[in-house]
Amino acid sequence: MSNLLTPDVCVVGGGSAGLVVAAGAAQLGLDVVLVERALMGGDCLNFGCVPSKALIAAARAAQAQRSGAAFGIAPVEPAVDFGKVMDHVAGVVAAIAPNDSVERFEKMGVRVLPEEARFTGRTELLAGGHRIRSKRIVLATGSRPALPQVPGLAEVPHFTNETIFANRTLPSHLLVLGGGPIGLEMAQAFRRLGSKVTVLEAATCLAKDDPELVAIVLARLRGEGIVLCENARVARFERTADGIVAVLDGSARIEGSHLLVATGRTPTIDGLDLDKAGIAHTRHGITADDSLRTSNRNVWAIGDCNGRYAFTHMAGYEASLFIRGALFRAPAKLDSGLVPWATYTDPELAQVGLNERDARARHGDGIKILRWKFTENDRAQTEHETDGLVKAITDGRGRVLGAGIAGPQAGELIQSWCLALSGRLKISALASFVPPYPTLGETAKRAAGSYFTETLFGSRSRGLVRFLARLPVW
Secondary structure, three states: OOEEEOOOEEEEOOOHHHHHHHHHHHHOOOOEEEEOOOOOOHHHHHOOHHHHHHHHHHHHHHHHHHOOHHHOOOOOOOOOOHHHHHHHHHHHHHHHHHHHOHHHHHHOOOEEEOOOEEEEEOOEEEEOOEEEEOOOEEEOOOEEEOOOOOOOHHHOOOEOOOOHHHOOOOOOEEEEEOOOHHHHHHHHHHHHHOOEEEEEOOOOOOOOOOHHHHHHHHHHHHHOOOEEEOOOOEEEEEEOOOOEEEEEOOOOEEEEOEEEEOOOEEEOOOOOOHHHHOOOEEOOEEOOOOOOEOOOOOEEEOHHHHOOOOOHHHHHHHHHHHHHHHHOOOOOOOOHHHOEEEEOOOOEEEEEEOOHHHHHHHHHHHOEEEEEEHHHOHHHHHOOOOOOEEEEEEOOOOEEEEEEEEEOOHHHHHHHHHHHHHOOOEHHHHHHOOOOOOOOOHHHHHHHHHHHHHHHOOHHHHHHHHHHHOOOOO
């Protein structure tokens, strides 16, 4: 006989979204059950953001040894011990893991079940030997790598983000299938660590980002020796004695020692028996409204599993919306205009709100494009990090519609623009704040200030100032 549990909140999935809900609900004094069939911390901790950024940091340290000439420091080719690099990556994951552990959440009062959950009714789940009945069920089951239907792929050894961080052999020639953020981040990291790298992208690299900003990133990647093959459709993969061959449409053959598949994500919703709970879903994920509620009013879908935004920060944001809306019963709806994202190549690429293409589609020619190059920033000059551009967009009244940055620390610098959008600020707010000097953060003020250049220094202003100058000093 199964054991019946009746928590106030049942959470399925122990990744970023589920852990925020479980911790928040437990700290509010509610009875919480968390069901996680695999690793606590989900994709972000174990296979995504944390290990990838740790690998990128190691690659940056290697690249720094090659890049000293501009500072009068003789460049050297780094001696990379790839096994120790991967020890570093594993050590970073291990250092963060206690924050997401079963022990920590049990101390909060959360009951953690290491089981697979499936619905048996609208408000009831089965997880191992437990029946769970709850009026509030939160699905936070995340996503997994999406594998394309390319002939031969299943027959050749290949990595995804779920397996590449367990690899301890530096590829001599890494083929990367997919020119999105994951593919390009890993391409640059492995190139800097000593691999030859070829990226195979069926369309254009970083297609969701502003092409003007993307061009800055791609120029650096090519300059570091990464071969970017855009509009390259793979007809099939073949296994060879020395590795793998990608055969392109047109019969061109590209040989490599290892293959990384980075062609996107797909929601993890298999095995949940969603139909038994009356929960609408498609291959793109669980259908949820802007309050994250599904077609079953007792069930919410947050994070990657709803197919909206596969970002850790959005998982946390959506979890906070559930707490605000479902637990406090306050107005809480997702605002897609506040969604930022960043690609951690070097230079980094970040975006929030509308880019130029989308802004023109929505607002026509009434928008204003503001640009400020990193060559005009003194801190960037001191560090020889001048490849970059801040590009902001406003409407005709000066309301910030969006911003994109390609440049050093773009993921950090985009945050002032995130605040502007969140606070519904006009460009004058960013033009008038006082940043410390010299900092990269001055780029936001300078870009914003350029909105007023024509008005402030135009013929009318000059005429007014000349007139005022004739008056007595007051």
